[in-house]
Amino acid sequence: MTEPSSRQSYAFAFAMITSLFFMWGFVHNLDPILIPHLRRSFNLTVLQSALVDSAVFIAYFVMALPAGMLIRRVGYKWAMIAGLLLFAAGALLFLPAADTHRYAFFLGALFIIACGLAVLETAANPYIALLGRPERAVQRLNLAQSFNGLAATLAPIAGARLILVDGMPEAQLQAMPAAVRQATLAAVAASVKGPYLAIALVILVIAVVFYFLKMPALCSEPATQAGGALRRAFGRPAIRRAAIAQFFYVGAQVCVFSFFILYASQAAGLAQVAAADYLGWGCGLAFVGGRFAGTCLMKYIASARLLFAYALACMLLSAVAMFAGGLAGVAAVIGIAFFMSIMFPTIFALGIHGAGCDTEMGSSLIIMSIVGGAVLPLVFGYISDVTGKLQYGYAAPLLCFLVIAWFARTAARQQNPQAAMAPEGALQHV
Template sequence: MERNSLVKTKEGKNFLLPFILITSLFFLWGFAHSILDVLNKHFQDTMEITRTRSALIQAVVYGGYFIMALPAGNIIRRFGYRAGVLTGLVLYGIGALLFIPGGRIGSFEFFLFSLFVIGCGLTCLETAANPYVTVLGEPEGSERRLNLAQSFNGLGWICGPLVGGFFLFAGGGDVSTPYAIIGCIVLAVALIFFRVKLPEIEDSPTSHEKTETDKKGLWKEATFTFGLISLFLYVAAQTGINSFFINYATEAAGVSAHEASVWLSFGGMGLFMAGRMGGSWIMRAIRAEKVLTGCALGAAASMTAVILLPGKVGWYCLLLCFLCESVMFPTIFALALRKVGGHKKRASSFLIMSIVGGAVAPILMGYIADSSSMATGFIIPLSCFVVIAIYAARYGNIQKTNKI
């Protein structure tokens, strides 16, 4: 097999350079999301707010996905993938730099506004980058390509808690500096993308796909609509787990907040990144939907242990869940797009909109934790993983039926 065959078409077009450039963006939004998990606990301690109120941190970022997804899709359809990337980077950079005056004002509401701007920027980036990666080569390699690119998203998830834990827990609670640094880096990356031309790749469905799309329409394609629901639930589960990892570690396992942030970085997110890289390799031999089914069942089992066995055992199972959930987002995203024909950009907008699930789960889990216990709150991600397992198994059955 050729070295770069994953990003090559049968006609010989090589998309290695665009793939590398776009993959760098996955790191940036992974960092932005993962530092929120440390910020959550930091604001609970410094501003003396409840876990339910601190969950607004995730709610405003993921709420930005719901509000900005369709406008981002319109920008991409009208001006191309590159315009979507540039819009996202500029909004991300501005939102991060707003933390400088935010640190002086000391208002929780101002921080929420800054995070909302960041969320709108991340929406543009994900709306552009996720579908763009799926078309940088042959269609049958889309799941592997997206999992490989998302591996660098996992690297961002490692760095976020590490940097955030250092500045917020070990560095005297300095919330402005890490965001000022990342804001400058993001705007520098925007300048690079402004000067580099990315090839615009149009969706090119087969005649069969065109016929199916004309007959049923996007919303009657079951693999897309169920995939949309599954993606909503996955992001809800992932965000809920990440948001209250440090709370669970300190309350159920007796670990300090700073130590827990290091474990979240190297332990949880390390397994998360390893799972994505390994998942891309495994999918060369095993169909993506089968890998997804196994991972969803493993995540559900881990969550059951977290709820029933709070303490060290539950905490180890919580870490194990990061490995199980690693391949879920890119795999669900790619599978949901597989049968949408020439509607990838429009379908991608709706899939990115489903990321608003991350705004829902932390609030529900925070409410359950404040009313009952932190361990009980993890019943929310458990329910999500069960539905995802059903989607993956059903998708596999549809594929078998179509082959007969």
């Protein structure tokens, strides 16, 4: 029987790590606010504005393997602290980026933030999955990721009011002399300084809490075995398939969220702040609601089967977003947010299931595949620019959800029917 002090230690560690899911979800979901904001400030095309996502998700590809090796060398706790410090440093870099009014500097600051997030996600996702009974890993990770979804609701609403503060008509802006227009756009760009300074301070406080936090020890191996663990992890078919699926899932999610404001503005004629409210109260609430609903449904429906059904629903809704337009198209995108909500944690947990002490490097491989968030938005932007209609860009996420359906179907067939295809709740011990 588990001692009360041990249960309290697990519960507090779970709560603190869940706070990380909220914080990285919050900063990620400011990106859809940054894209139209920077697009206006620097007069960017849709494809150029997609570099915001590229800067973020290339960092995951660069940092994921070093993060896994760092976890093996110093442990989960110190890796998380290192990730928090990188996160805070990147947020602070928004201040000089705004002062210099250079797009490249903003991209550099986002890259540093994302390096920190890559370390955090490489550590926090497997730690949550391993922090308790194995048969409840998918549910546990979906529950923690639900607070990431809560951030997806709050960040666009708050960010729109703090960052999208310039309501000046485009015609009035273009009528200004070049020097005045440049100064005005520089002042617009500076609206990011306050929010990102506040984020940096909060992250530093969380880092201090983690410094004093006692975290339950999980499986680890000496650092000298890291190379062997990477080869073993890559040799696991479940991890390889999960890495492929995660590449396409993150690409789809970034397309849906990052271009939502532009889509709602063009397809439904909504003002940017109103579109941001639809993003928060619509997509955000749908996303967090889908996470909590999915966690409950997994008590009765096998996680792989539920993932397959949700992927099919997302494919159908992507087609509606492409061809319907107007508020019907906006509603379809909100529906996508609901059904894609369980995908990241479910793919992750199914991928590392049974990996044992290869989990750290398996986690690194799956986190590396988040680079899909850098690639697929460029495809979305290219299709939109070439066709002249942003809504046709939803062909990119439609393809992504097809790949996820393949992963879910394969996972359903490959795993033990009693252990993996049975509902999560069916294996719980009372």
